[in-house]
Amino acid sequence: MTGQEHVTRTLSNALSRGTVAHAYLFCGPRGTGKTTAAKIMARAMNCEKFPVAEPCGECANCKNIAAGISIDVIEMDAASNRGIDEIRELRERTRFASGECRYKVYIIDEAHMLTAEASNAFLKTLEEPPPNVVFILATTDPSRLPSTIVSRCQRFDFHLLSVDQITGCLSGILQEEGWQAEQEAIRLIARLADGSLRDALGILEQCSAYGKDIITAEAVRSVTGATRVETIASLVEAALDNDIESGMKALEEIIYSGRDIQLFVRDLVFVFGRLLQSEGDQDAAGHSLYGFEKLIGEQQGKIEQIRLFDAVELLHEVGGELRHAHFPQYIMEVAFIRLLRLLHGRVKEKSLFRSTVESEQQETTEQPERIEGKRPVQAGITGGKSEEPPVEEERTAEPTDSSETESNVERLREAWPRLLQEIKKRQRSTAAWLEPAAIGALEGHLVTLIYPQEYTIHCERIMGESHHRLVEDVLSAFCDTSITIKADLAEDKNINASSGEPAREKKPSAEKNDQPPASGAEEAMELFGGKIIDSQ
Structure with a gap:
């Protein structure tokens, strides 16, 4: 034994x-x-x-x-x-x-x-x-x-056998049978056996029938469905270099070449796990890298460890999803995009407040230059009498501040659907209470949410402890500064939920307008809102 x-x-x-x-x-x-x-x-x-x-x-x-x-x-x-x-x-x-x-x-x-x-x-x-x-x-x-x-x-x-134990047993069998095999191929078979000596013997017998003179590592990968090292290297390099085009091309080659996707994901976990270790740790452990030595040596140190931890966790989750997948290409493509986002960071929206501060700083640096440039000319015309350019500058500054605030509100309203989706990913109940709301105003760090009058309950619930904190967190991340919110009911009943502005009412036809409301309809309108369209 x-x-x-x-x-x-x-x-x-x-x-x-x-x-x-x-x-x-x-x-x-x-x-x-x-x-x-x-x-x-x-x-x-x-x-x-x-x-x-x-x-x-x-x-x-x-x-x-x-x-x-x-x-x-x-x-x-x-x-x-x-x-x-x-x-x-x-x-x-x-x-x-x-x-x-x-x-x-x-x-x-x-x-x-x-x-x-x-x-x-x-x-x-x-x-x-x-x-x-x-x-x-x-x-x-x-x-x-x-x-x-x-x-x-x-x-x-009974415990699973180690790679070294299986390798030693396979080497003895090769010697007895008179077969020849590369050392890398033997260790690859031992690794693919998952600690089962019986599986290792089965793979070895298949590979001996596949090859003619010598069992190579490439023959082992062809028999078992494992992905070639070069293909895995191209995908890993594309992920670390943030090259989505090359990564998708390599992924398509792996899927349509009939390779075992589970083994492929396991190889990816192995590579990213070894990228977490330093060269000294790997040499001390004495573990074989199964043909990935060049890839790991070239790519080591490119990405921070904290991002590699997240990448390994993501690949582990993908391996579980593939067990019940009918179309693995879709799962792998989504997983690769998620991997790029983890390794290279999410694309952030440009901050409203950062752009405002930058424009204000630019104005404050340019304003003295404009004033200093105007004073000598005015002195020559008026004979030394000074006008009041600072007052004029202050008067022109007021509309610029208000216009910037309005533009920030507009940008926040444009991004509102995406912000709602982000909130929905984190907590569906908060998104449900927030859906009827619209961006009303932006005053400093205070964002006012406007609800139509028929959504009184939503207006009250969104200010609950768990709900308003989540909304403030998402808005603060978007604006790159601390944001607080308050919820108010709109004075106009016909508020537009997308823009926060009053919507134009359509004039009802004379026939429908002349009809008196049915019994109980007025009470229903007060409770749920809306208007009478038809009654019989």
């Missing part, structure tokens, strides 16, 4: 002492050696040299069990034999003594698939086990087994 030293050491010591329990429970992920360990243990228990830490592999019992022809070692798949009838049959078999071996061993694979009734029936056998009968249960999900069964077994947890 490869790895699982904590399991092999414990079982070897017990077998060497001749100590055998009546029931074992092997738990762990797929491909980690649970069934293999059970078969090895069955051979060791029935070896002619018992007690022994390992089976000899030469006696008749060891050969028969290894060949799968021993009548005393029964392997049962609980996924297909999960009912109570199969367990009753198993209980009947346990009454008979073993034929040729010392112990009668029952290996029950996928034990968590047993039904509740079958588990209860099997529990009686575990409570009162027959002599010289050993049960070995293997499962990938021990939480689905009843606690009464788990407590009556010796439990061993």
